[in-house]
Amino acid sequence: xxxxxxxxxxxxxxxxxxxxxxxxxxxxxxxxxxxxxxxxxxxxxxxxxxxxxxxxxxxxxxxxxxxxxxxxxxxxxxxxxxxxxxxxxxxxxxxxxxxxxxxxxxxxxxxxxxxxxxxxxxxxxxxxxxxxxxxxxxxxxxxxxxxxxxxxxxxxxxxxxxxxxxxxxxxxxxxxxxxxxxxxxxxxxxxxxxxxxxxxxxxxxxxxxxxxxxxxxxxxxxxxxxxxxxxxxxxxxxxxxxxxxxxxxxxxxxxxxxxxxxxxxxxxxxxxxxxxxxxxxxxxxxxxxxxxxxxxxxxxxxxxxxxxxxxxxxxxxxxxxxxxxxxxxxxxxxxxxxxxxxxxxxxxxxxxxxxxxxxxxxxxxxxxxxxxxxxxxxxxxxxx
Amino acid sequence: xxxxxxxxxxxxxxxxxxxxxxxxxxxxxxxxxxxxxxxxxxxxxxxxxxxxxxxxxxxxxxxxxxxxxxxxxxxxxxxxxxxxxxxxxxxxxxxxxxxxxxxxxxxxxxxxxxxxxxxxxxxxxxxxxxxxxxxxxxxxxxxxxxxxxxxxxxxxxxxxxxxxxxxxxxxxxxxxxxxxxxxxxxxxxxxxxxxxxxxxxxxxxxxxxxxxxxxxxxxxxxxxxxxxxxxxxxxxxxxxxxxxxxxxxxxxxxxxxxxxxxxxxxxxxxxxxxxxxxxxxxxxxxxxxxxxxxxxxxxxxxxxxxxxxxxxxxxxxxxxxxxxxxxxxxxxxxxxxxxxxxxxxxxxxxxxxxxxxxxxxxxxxxxxxxxxxxxxxxxxxxxx
Numbered sequence: 001x002x003x004x005x006x007x008x009x010x011x012x013x014x015x016x017x018x019x020x021x022x023x024x025x026x027x028x029x030x031x032x033x034x035x036x037x038x039x040x041x042x043x044x045x046x047x048x049x050x051x052x053x054x055x056x057x058x059x060x061x062x063x064x065x066x067x068x069x070x071x072x073x074x075x076x077x078x079x080x081x082x083x084x085x086x087x088x089x090x091x092x093x094x095x096x097x098x099x100x101x102x103x104x105x106x107x108x109x110x111x112x113x114x115x116x117x118x119x120x121x122x123x124x125x126x127x128x129x130x131x132x133x134x135x136x137x138x139x140x141x142x143x144x145x146x147x148x149x150x151x152x153x154x155x156x157x158x159x160x161x162x163x164x165x166x167x168x169x170x171x172x173x174x175x176x177x178x179x180x181x182x183x184x185x186x187x188x189x190x191x192x193x194x195x196x197x198x199x200x201x202x203x204x205x206x207x208x209x210x211x212x213x214x215x216x217x218x219x220x221x222x223x224x225x226x227x228x229x230x231x232x233x234x235x236x237x238x239x240x241x242x243x244x245x246x247x248x249x250x251x252x253x254x255x256x257x258x259x260x261x262x263x264x265x266x267x268x269x270x271x272x273x274x275x276x277x278x279x280x281x282x283x284x285x286x287x288x289x290x291x292x293x294x295x296x297x298x299x300x301x302x303x304x305x306x307x308x309x310x311x312x313x314x315x316x317x318x319x320x321x322x323x324x325x326x327x328x329x330x331x332x333x334x335x336x337x338x339x340x341x342x343x344x345x346x347x348x349x350x351x352x353x354x355x356x357x358x359x360x361x362x363x364x365x366x367x368x369x370x371x372x373x374x375x376x377x378x379x380x381x382x383x384x
Numbered sequence: 385x386x387x388x389x390x391x392x393x394x395x396x397x398x399x400x401x402x403x404x405x406x407x408x409x410x411x412x413x414x415x416x417x418x419x420x421x422x423x424x425x426x427x428x429x430x431x432x433x434x435x436x437x438x439x440x441x442x443x444x445x446x447x448x449x450x451x452x453x454x455x456x457x458x459x460x461x462x463x464x465x466x467x468x469x470x471x472x473x474x475x476x477x478x479x480x481x482x483x484x485x486x487x488x489x490x491x492x493x494x495x496x497x498x499x500x501x502x503x504x505x506x507x508x509x510x511x512x513x514x515x516x517x518x519x520x521x522x523x524x525x526x527x528x529x530x531x532x533x534x535x536x537x538x539x540x541x542x543x544x545x546x547x548x549x550x551x552x553x554x555x556x557x558x559x560x561x562x563x564x565x566x567x568x569x570x571x572x573x574x575x576x577x578x579x580x581x582x583x584x585x586x587x588x589x590x591x592x593x594x595x596x597x598x599x600x601x602x603x604x605x606x607x608x609x610x611x612x613x614x615x616x617x618x619x620x621x622x623x624x625x626x627x628x629x630x631x632x633x634x635x636x637x638x639x640x641x642x643x644x645x646x647x648x649x650x651x652x653x654x655x656x657x658x659x660x661x662x663x664x665x666x667x668x669x670x671x672x673x674x675x676x677x678x679x680x681x682x683x684x685x686x687x688x689x690x691x692x693x694x695x696x697x698x699x700x701x702x703x704x705x706x707x708x709x710x711x712x713x714x715x716x717x718x719x720x721x722x723x724x725x726x727x728x729x730x731x732x733x734x735x736x737x738x739x740x741x742x743x744x745x746x747x748x749x750x751x752x753x754x755x756x757x758x759x760x761x762x763x764x765x766x767x768x
Contacts, residue, residue: 017401020424022701023710023722038422040404276705276727291702298682317406318675321660326407338407343660 003284004052005039006031006070007062010327010336011264011280012039014272015062018280024288027052031066040328053077058287060242064090064262065137081190081241081287082262089238090262093135093171100257103237105230107257108249113170116161122172123150129175132156139168144207146175176256178249182216184227185268187243187282188235190289195282196228197275197295200267200303202247203368208334210368212267212303214274217347217379226255234260243268243283266305266336273323273341274301299343300350302372304357306338309365316340316360319353351376387668388436389423390415390454391446394711394720395648395664396423398656399446402664408672411436415450424712437461442671444626448474448646449521465574465625465671466646473622474646477519477555484641487621489614491641492633497554500545506556507534513559516540523552528591530559560640562633566600568611569652571627571666572619574673579666580612581659581679584651584687586631587752592718594752596651596687598658601731601763610639618644627652627667650689650720657707657725658685683727684734686756688741690722693749700724700744703737735760 001024005012008028016026016039028039029049036045036052045052053059053073059080061071064087071087074080089095100107109126111118112135122130128149134142141163147153160170181204186196200214227248234257235244245265247258268279277285277293285292299321306312310331317324319342326338342357344350354373363370385408389396392412400410400423412423413433420429420436429436437443437457443464445455448471455471458464473479484491493510495502496519506514512533518526525547531537544554565588570580584598611632618641619628629649631642652663661669661677669676683705690696694715701708703726710722726741728734738757747754 013404017404020397020401021707021709023708023712025424025712040409285701291699293701294704296704315675317669317677320678320680323405324407325405328407328409 001025001057001288002027002052002055003287004029004036004056004059004074005062006060006066006074008037008039008042009062010329010338011062013327014269014278014280014325015264015284016040018272018278019284022281022284022290024284026284027056028062029070031070034070053079058289060283060287061087061263064088082244083239083241086238086240086244086262090260091136093133093259094169096260097171099234099238099260103233105233105257106255108176109174111172113160113172114165116157116165119153119157119160119172122153126172126174128153131173131175132160133171133173135169135171142168176249176251178251178256180216180250181258182227182248182250182255183212183265183267184231184246184248185243185265185271185279186228186231186235186246186295187279187286187292188240189286189292190241192236193292194228194232194235195292195295196224196231197268197271197279198297199224199227200270202267203372205367206334208305208307208336209266210305210307210366211372212270212301213347213350213372213376214270214301214303215297217376220253223250223253223255226253230255230257242286243279266339267303269325269339270301270303270341271295272325273321273343274298299345300347302342302350302354302376304340304342304354304366304369305336306340307365308333308335308337309362310337311362312365313360316357319356319360322353322357347376347379351379385409385441385672386411386436386439387671388413388420388440388443388458389446390444390450390458392421392423392426393446394713394722395446397711398653398662398664398709399648399668400424402656402662403668406665406668406674408668410668411440412446413454415454418454437463442673444667444671445471445647448472466628467623467625470622470624470628470646474644475520477517477643478553480644481555483618483622483644487617489617489641490639492560493558495556497544497556498549500541500549503537503541503544503556506537510556510558512537515557515559516544517555517557519553519555526552560633560635562635562640564600564634565642566611566632566634566639567596567649567651568615568630568632569627569649569655569663570612570615570619570630570679571663571670571676572624573670573676574625576620577676578612578616578619579676579679580608580615581652581655581663582681583608583611584654586651587756589751590718592689592691592720593650594689594691594750595756596654596685597731597734597756597760598654598685598687599681601760604637607634607637607639610637614639614641626670627663650723651687653709653723654685654687654725655679656709657705657727658682683729684731686726686734686738686760688724688726688738688750688753689720690724691749692717692719692721693746694721695746696749697744700741703740703744706737706741731760731763735763 012028198215201216245261396412582599585600629645705727
């Protein structure tokens with residue numbers, strides 16, 4: 001069996017490596033050149049895109065910003081999973097918000113800004129602490145803006161007036177006071193079965209994920225169930241097939257959806273060593289209509305991203321239960337180069353192991369690690 | 385980093401899949417065409433053998449019967465691990481026996497037969513139950529012969545007289561009364577560090593491995609230590625680098641070496657899911673001079689070979705902790721097509737899980753499975 005993945009980065013590569021033992025060969029599409037490539041070497045396979053679509057038993061994506069004409073072409077084959085609407089919901093914050101509201105899923109209060117005049121109502125509706133986000137990524141002049149006072153909003157008015165808000169609206173979102181960012185990954189099969197992985201706790205720095213820990217500390221069955229229910233509602237409503245990531249804010253025992261990603265996700269990389277079935281294998285199983293795998297955890301995991309850095313001591317793989325995943329890319333500032341999965345039998349021992357790991361890493365590239373190691377060491381949480 | 389593997393079968397493929405996350409790219413040599421190929425697709429990479437030797441950080445093998453001129457050519461690079469003598473000891477039973485005797489490692493009593501006249505002394509030396517084996521495989525007219533009486537030996541004399549015993553001697557070996565066949569896999573690093581995996585128990589049928597279980601039932605620390613000591617003596621004496629498999633007969637608390645394989649081995653496939661580091665990753669680490677990984681077990685494992693059969697129900701992957709490894713080869717009688725790794729938390733539960741698995745398999749191709757499932761179910765042995 002063959003699976004074609006749009007996008008040829010590390011996620012396609014890890015799908016390839018997870019699929020091969022099942023006798024499934026994954027090819028990738030470089031969406032910029034529209035060439036079919038080997039997901040590991042990135043070399044063209046010599047097969048045309050139309051032939052690869054024809055040959056595939058299933059077609060999927062590794063990122064949601066695949067050019068729409070390619071998605072529609074793939075969709076014509078009847079083999080694209082997840083469906084186009086799900087992919088677009090992940091790529092467009094307006095669609096995403098509509099989806100969440102339609103399903104009555106708690107999320108941050110928001111307004112959609114199609115015209116600068118709507119800015120006048122923002123503070124009254126959302127308060128003074130607001131984040132503005134482009135509804136779609138990759139447009140010149142767009143980005144994210146945070147305001148804390150009405151005066152700051154006034155200062156942005158001119159900048160926003162230069163944008164084509166009819167074409168690409170902004171989302172104005174109330175900045176939530178949350179305790180932590182967590183994520184739930186799960187999968188839905190073609191016959192509607194839903195399975196969820198354990199909740200992961202995510203530490204970001206300058207907008208990038210740095211560390212995930214799964215299961216989360218202070219995990220209650222209620223919280224996991226609440227997240228699973230959100231997942232099942234969303235995935236079912238979208239008629240989703242494959243692995244879906246849901247990013248959440250936790251406030252007390254309440255969960256608010258921050259955003260969704262219609263694909264395997266960085267905050268699920270821990271499943272490669274920390275779970276009976278990895279998110280990559282799970283996604284391949286789902287899109288091919290194979291039975292889903294067990295999501296039972298194997299110990300307590302941390303996933304540490306290696307970002308913009310190649311100068312670490314690779315002997316870190318000598319620490320028991322420390323696993324390197326290297327993507328083989330050229331180094332650039334803020335580029336995800338690889339990740340490290342660390343497994344232990346309790347949160348406290350995971351903290352200890354991260355302390356060992358720190359000896360092998362240039363800490364300026366791992367700003368979240370030491371604090372997290374200390375926090376986990378003190379944790380009396382989950383024991384496997 | 386690049387590693388070149390002589391041999392392009394499933395072992396090279398599984399090395400490729402295990403090495404990729406470390407940022408190590410494995411290429412394979414089809415030793416019949418002397419072409420460098422991708423270990424998964426088996427397609428030529430377009431790189432010449434001499435260039436691939438030049439590019440490699442390490443060179444290794446997936447089977448011991450690599451033509452000697454290729455081994456010697458590879459060895460000239462100074463990058464071949466394990467060394468040529470170790471590979472030849474695995475390919476030649478005379479060298480193997482000399483190695484074992486030199487290191488005073490218990491093995492089955494034997495005679496080397498260079499001339500038919502030596503047959504006269506066989507029964508006196510070894511008794512009437514004897515197995516004759518070609519010292520090297522792949523020669524016309526050679527094979528294995530078992531005798532139970534002196535009369536049977538007499539009947540073979542003519543057949544043996546037609547062989548060129550000077551060039552390819554026979555080994556006459558006393559047939560041992562053993563309780564079970566077990567194997568020890570381990571690795572030795574370039575700096576002489578030795579680590580061993582847990583002992584595996586192997587069930588054969590018509591000369592082929594069908595099922596391995598690891599750790600073995602009724603495992604005592606003494607027995608594991610005895611096996612580890614044999615491993616360390618052998619690997620150190622051979623100046624071995626990489627993963628080495630030692631097949632053993634257990635008689636009471638005594639261990640006798642049956643044979644060695646200077647490579648990753650079918651009886652170590654359970655390590656893919658059952659161990660912190662798989663034998664494939666361990667071998668790659670060793671030959672590249674990277675730190676060896678932990679050999680801690682993750683539960684209790686069974687490895688079930690899929691031999692000469694494609695007609696099983698692939699939904700078996702829906703059983704929790706059952707993992708398929710499919711090699712993507714064309715089916716032939718007695719050909720290893722893939723294997724299934726099954727993990728549980730005790731031998732008894734492993735037996736239960738094998739019973740579940742049986743529902744998905746055509747049992748005529750898995751003659752050892754049902755009996756082993758029953759035996760394990762009754763086992764009060766190892767609990768993880």
